[in-house]
Amino acid sequence: MLDTIFGLPVHPLVVHATTVIVPSAAVAVLLAAVWPRFRRWAGWFPLALSVLAVVLTPLSTESGEALERRVEHSDLIEQHSELADGLLPWVIVLLVGAVALYVVARRERAATAAAGAADGSTAPSSPSSSVSEERVAPAPVLPRWLLVGAAVVGLVAALGTSVQVVRIGHSGAQAAWSDSVSQTPAPQGGDGDGN
Numbered sequence: 400m401l402d403t404i405f406g407l408p409v410h411p412l413v414v415h416a417t418t419v420i421v422p423s424a425a426v427a428v429l430l431a432a433v434w435p436r437f438r439r440w441a442g443w444f445p446l447a448l449s450v451l452a453v454v455l456t457p458l459s460t461e462s463g464e465a466l467e468r469r470v471e472h473s474d475l476i477e478q479h480s481e482l483a484d485g486l487l488p489w490v491i492v493l494l495v496g497a498v499a500l501y502v503v504a505r506r507e508r509a510a511t512a513a514a515g516a517a518d519g520s521t522a523p524s525s526p527s528s529s530v531s532e533e534r535v536a537p538a539p540v541l542p543r544w545l546l547v548g549a550a551v552v553g554l555v556a557a558l559g560t561s562v563q564v565v566r567i568g569h570s571g572a573q574a575a576w577s578d579s580v581s582q583t584p585a586p587q588g589g590d591g592d593g594n
Contacts, residue, residue: 402462402465402466402469408462408465408466408469409462409465409466410459410462410463410465410466413455413458413459413462414459414462414463414571416455417452417455417456417458417459418564418568420448420451420452420455421452421455421456421486421490421560421564422560422561422564423448424445424448424449424451424452424490424493424497424560425493425556425557425558425560425561425564426557427441427444427445427448427449427497428445428448428449428493428496428497428500428553428556428557429553429554429557429558430445431445431497431500431504431553432496432500432549432550432551432553432554432557433550433554435507438500438503438504438507439504439507439508439511441504442501442504443501445497445500445501446494446497446498446500446501448497449490449493449494449496449497449498450494450497452490452493452494452560453487453490453491453493453494456486456487456490457487459483460483460484460486460487463479463480463483464480467480473574475570475573475574475577476574478570478574479567479570479571479573479574482563482566482567482570483567483571485563486560486563486564486567489556489559489560489563490560492552492555492556492559492560493553493556493557493560495552495556496549496552496553496554496555496556496557497553499545499548499549499552499553500549500550500553502545502549503545503546503549506545
């Protein structure tokens, strides 16, 4: 399915998007896991990046398999392909962490809003009436286990995803460039004597 576009392999195009979105999602989820202010500010952003990561990962793998059928087989390409197959579970866990952290952020915002409303509405309704006070429902309490669980899942998934992306990228670069780049530098200068 994902083979070529305008005569060029699709894999390098999709992979460049993946190598931007997946680490960005990992960083966003990591920050949301450890920094409450970022978590409340970012809202749905880490979740959206994680959804994109889950969509792009199989596209990258599928386009890579199509490219693999068009190039000469090598152990480096096989290693790259095996590592790439291991990314999808990590980005799925990253998505789970992003969903949990999004739920935590929404509950934190609701608790903050309810606390703010309670503070502003406990004053008497008029200066002469001290008897009637408006009551606001108590702010929803965020269970500690939910925060800790979401943070742990987010941290583990962000770190695992990042490590796997680096390993895949390194093996892909080795597969693509190992035969094209010399281990010794080319001579410098154009005056013919190598200076």
